[in-house]
Amino acid sequence: MFKIRSLVTALALTSSISVASAWEALPTHAESPADNPTTPAKVELGQMLYHDPRLSSTGTVSCSSCHNTMLGGEDNRAVAMGVNGQTGGRSAPTVWNSAFNKVQFWDGRAASLEDQAAGPVTNPIEMGMKNWDEVVARLKSIEGYKEPFEQAFGKDSISKETATKAIAAYERTLITPNSPYDRYVSGEKSALSAQQVHGMEKVAELGCTNCHSGPAFNGPGMFQKFPVIPNGYWEAQHHFSKDKGLAEVSKNPADEHLFKVPTLRNIALTAPYFHNGSVKTLDQAVTLMAKLQLGKDLSKQEVADIVAFLNGLTGEFPRQKMPTLPGTSGSTFNN
Amino acid sequence: MFKIRSLVTALALTSSISVASAWEALPTHAESPADNPTTPAKVELGQMLYHDPRLSSTGTVSCSSCHNTMLGGEDNRAVAMGVNGQTGGRSAPTVWNSAFNKVQFWDGRAASLEDQAAGPVTNPIEMGMKNWDEVVARLKSIEGYKEPFEQAFGKDSISKETATKAIAAYERTLITPNSPYDRYVSGEKSALSAQQVHGMEKVAELGCTNCHSGPAFNGPGMFQKFPVIPNGYWEAQHHFSKDKGLAEVSKNPADEHLFKVPTLRNIALTAPYFHNGSVKTLDQAVTLMAKLQLGKDLSKQEVADIVAFLNGLTGEFPRQKMPTLPGTSGSTFNN
Known part of the structure; x- marks a missing residue:
């Protein structure tokens, strides 16, 4: 992994690369590795x-x-x-x-x-x-x-x-297909509202999808620096840079503040936000991402449109059977 | 509740009352109260x-x-x-x-x-x-x-x-019917082994079923004193009497060390045992109950037979669907 990391990171960091917004639906099936076929x-x-x-x-x-x-x-x-x-x-x-x-x-x-x-x-x-x-x-x-x-x-x-x-x-079975977004890109044009479509276009136009691309919105690259643009005011509020990201494990200064590009799927359900969970609402998360990663100040309307779009990434959660866990007869697990 | 408690307790404490061992299968349905019918x-x-x-x-x-x-x-x-x-x-x-x-x-x-x-x-x-x-x-x-x-x-x-x-x-839907015991008392004589049937007879003979009676083995009475027979050696090991039971809430000295008679259903799966969980195995729990409640020293064989019987009280756990819990959009529960 570490061998290809630098290349991929470099790619992701090159903000001038314009990733075509090839909107893709989420696959309903995840490939399993050769040494662990799913059964x-x-x-x-x-x-x-x-x-x-x-x-x-x-x-x-x-x-x-x-x-x-x-x-x-x-x-x-x-x-x-x-x-x-x-x-x-x-x-x-x-x-x-x-x-x-x-x-x-x-x-x-x-x-x-x-x-x-x-x-x-x-x-x-x-x-x-x-x-x-x-x-x-x-x-x-x-x-x-x-x-x-x-x-x-x-x-x-x-x-x-x-x-x-x-x-x-x-x-690998925990997949949430059929979000409004997925239905929209599969041809069901009424699946997203006009505001959500505005938000979707805005996400591409601003450059969010340079990193959050692909069907899971988690990138062509694996890693991205966060924050890209230092900002003393927000740092004082949220202490984002206290965590050195990949450098905490690699001990390589070049890896400082590199984080995995997280999926945007179901993001409306996963507050609070960011690696340290310090941002409480999705509105604020969108505002800060634009500011700290892209150097842009969004209007209230732009934030609302993008959040509306992100709400359209909430998929269908498959109903699972609850497992019955095996017991031990007459004794407990820590005897 | 407290009005009828003394009577019921007195009944349960009167060890001379011989409760006929009317072995009963577990109901598959629990009645709901008039003000909360199950739907x-x-x-x-x-x-x-x-x-x-x-x-x-x-x-x-x-x-x-x-x-x-x-x-x-x-x-x-x-x-x-x-x-x-x-x-x-x-x-x-x-x-x-x-x-x-x-x-x-x-x-x-x-x-x-x-x-x-x-x-x-x-x-x-x-x-x-x-x-x-x-x-x-x-x-x-x-x-x-x-x-x-x-x-x-x-x-x-x-x-x-x-x-x-x-x-x-x-x-009220969490019921585990069809244990080997239930099948046995419903006529399927091979559902319990000969050792389990010995254990079952022993449980009645010793007087365990004076308190642990009825289909759920939780008594004709609601409460029982524990321990009934003071024992300095076991008290030093397990500190059973530190907890005053019902008296902790009622503040009535007459309620000291009174506890709810717990069900024996699925007891093989619920180690460790007793109100303070200080007894690690079912063998030891059986040994101590006989000693502290009935003043009897059981042989190894008797303990093994009773434990075999108690293993026959493990029922069938209905497969449940896992609930999907509702999310909050773009914010969390403690904002």
Whole structure:
């Protein structure tokens, strides 16, 4: 990933490149990688693991606690809350359509959903497990996980690799098609209002779609600098630059303040906004993006039009069955 | 409730009364009270509210966080963990079959599911909302709740009363029929093993069913003293008597150490055990109940037989659809 990063970043940073606004509908299916083809058994197991709070040290935090599939795929909080009420510095990104992200996490440090799934479980302020050996031992102690793992991966297959593959396979099914925007670009011209169409045109005209392009509005590039244009007033309000983005993991000064270009899909449901969740409303998020990334002051009308358009990116959330999580007979997970 | 309590307690405490072991299968349907008849619209709304973490101050704790309907109806923790990682002194009781409890909470302080549902939301160490006015204001701010409330209760109906009625209506559907025990008493004699039948007979013979009687094994009486027989050794290990039970709320010395007789249904899935969750395994729970309530020392074989029987009380968990929780457009719940 890091090899191609510089090239892609450079591309995304070149604001003079005009990306043709080839408006595209969201695919209804996400491709799976060669080493983890999606199967119904994996998806079913992945859904169980994703919703199982026993994957955390306290037994209270599951993947779904912060990336809530009953909501917009996240927690509507500024920053996520992990085990024992701990909080970090970043806002939980939505899991919906994350299959279409080119990289995962705000700093893009994971190249795949499989890699991503391994992270939060052992992060001390997220799910707090000591290490994956402890996670695997716990999963093995829950007798009812034996069979679903066997169905998905074969006999005696409980491991970090299979658990994260199952979670990723499940996440690849979390797609929200048929938003008003999707119906509009598929020919249903009444799906968006006149104001929403104005907003859509404005988004292209201003240059938002230079970075937020493609069917998931998450870019031709993987990363973008944020903020591009330093602004002392807004920095004092929101402390955007406190977080060095990709440089926090790469330790490379060239990566400072580079963040994954996040999807705009379902953005109306994922307030508050930005990597640190410090911007409370979508109106304000649009205003600040124009100012800090494009150097433009939008009128109230322009903001309203763009927000109307962004509301048209809310898709259809598939109804899921609730998983039944396997119990342990007569003892608990932390004996 | 308090008027009839003394009588019922006295009845339950009179160990000389031999309760005939009229083994009964679990009803598949729970009666609803006259002022809250169960309707599909109420159940659907109730399921949403039950799983909505925005009913807590931090937006991280829903009813289901501690009474997890994907698990055995609770959290498998010794004591529940509420907002900001806070813990109290009691173990979360299972929500499954709670419709058949005569009173709710370990200390029985709520006479109905409706009363119970109002409690944890504003408990500072559970869901931490300031008061129900704040809860109602938040629900009103989530536009998508308007319609399901209207469907269930009529126009402009969002209130504490309707929210708790909906949650109670949903909880009345959480029933786990067809356990091996239920099938056995309905005539399917092979549903329990010979060891389980031994355990079942032993449970009646020892007197466990004096309190744990009826289809939900939660008594003819509402309350029972625990421990009945003081035991310094076990008290030093488990501090059972630190919690004064019903007297904590009634402030009546006569109520000291009175607890609701909990159901034995699905008990194999609800470790750890007792009001303070201090007993880790079902084997040990059975051993201690015999010692502290009945003054009996069980042999290893007797414990194994009873535990085998109790495993036969695990019912069938209905597959539920996962609710889709309504979002707020462009802003979050705590703006």
